[in-house]
Ligand code: SF4
């Protein structure tokens with residue numbers, strides 16, 4: 001599998017691609033933006049405002065989960081309120097919810113019934129395994145109690161398509177896509193981290209729907225970009241360029257975790273006047289790539305993963321990706337936050353940081369770019385690791 005950079009992976013000559021795309025072989029069409037409900041959690045009024053803004057922007061796809069706290073409860077009351085006001089997508093809402101892997105059969109049945117109850121709907125259009133991050137999660141869904149839950153829910157006509165979201169390894173995601181168990185997937189697909197784009201192509205070629213997880217926030221906090229990134233993308237904003245890049249790659253739909261209605265301004269603008277990348281946008285992409293290469297020079301990690309496995313379990317590509325973002329785009333706050341989250345997020349992120357490197361040098365001959373990996377790891381730890389805080393007493 002190739003590892004694309006910011007450059008587009010295929011030539012796309014089409015113009016005026018419809019702002020609705022099929023999502024899975026037999027699934028309903030969805031808007032190219034999906035409202036993620038994980039940020040409108042303060043009150044049902046906040047949820048109402050963002051969902052109303054979404055329908056007015058032309059969005060028909062909502063993404064939620066029991067793990068998002070009160071999101072489904074707030075969403076259920078919002079859907080009833082908007083129905084009473086006659087503010088719904090013409091073809092109705094498409095709703096995706098998720099189940100954490102590892103539930104027993106009885107817990108899974110109960111959870112699906114609770115989702116339906118909270119949302120006030122008879123059937124969940126799309127049900128995803130929430131965080132298929134480890135092999136045991138795939139085993140749970142394919143031959144464990146997860147498989148029994150999904151079979152039961154399908155038999156009862158309580159769910160439509162089955163999919164998964166993953167923060168796991170490329171190999172695991174590819175295995176899940178090729179298992180033929182799933183009709184859609186939600187992946188980390190980003191303008192500044194395009195290594196999973198080839199996976200999305202495999203999924204799309206199989207007829208699966210592909211949803212990009214949080215291209216703004218998880219893509220480098222593009223809603224609050226560095227001055228360097230703004231200048232590299234000019235005259236387009238980094239966020240708009242990221243959305244257009246992913247849509248050009250054929251991604252079915254992009255999630256927007258809106259906190260307030262104005263977070264939907266850019267998606268609304270794109271939905272109103274969608275067209276393929278124009279020359280100015282293509283030039284911005286080239287400028288972004290060129291400047292990143294210039295700044296990183298011989299330290300640019302192409303994310304090929306040839307250096308793995310490290311005997312000490314150091315996640316070299318993920319750490320050097322942070323270096324790409326820090327040196328290539330000056331994303332200081334984002335990279336610092338991601339680095340210091342290592343070891344604190346269970347299976348949702350890496351467990352070892354650069355300090356686990358023991359300088360054995362095994363990885364160096366495997367790197368096609370001859371990167372001085374141990375030195376880069378030492379530097380990145382020095383730049384990003386939080387300094388131990390001084391105790392105020394004791
Ligand atoms: S030099 Fe460090 S990162 Fe490379 S293989 Fe050895 S321990 Fe792992």
Ligand code: SF4
Nearest residue numbers: 301302304305307367
């Ligand atoms: S360090 Fe080298 S081998 Fe490892 S992912 Fe980066 S470019 Fe590839």
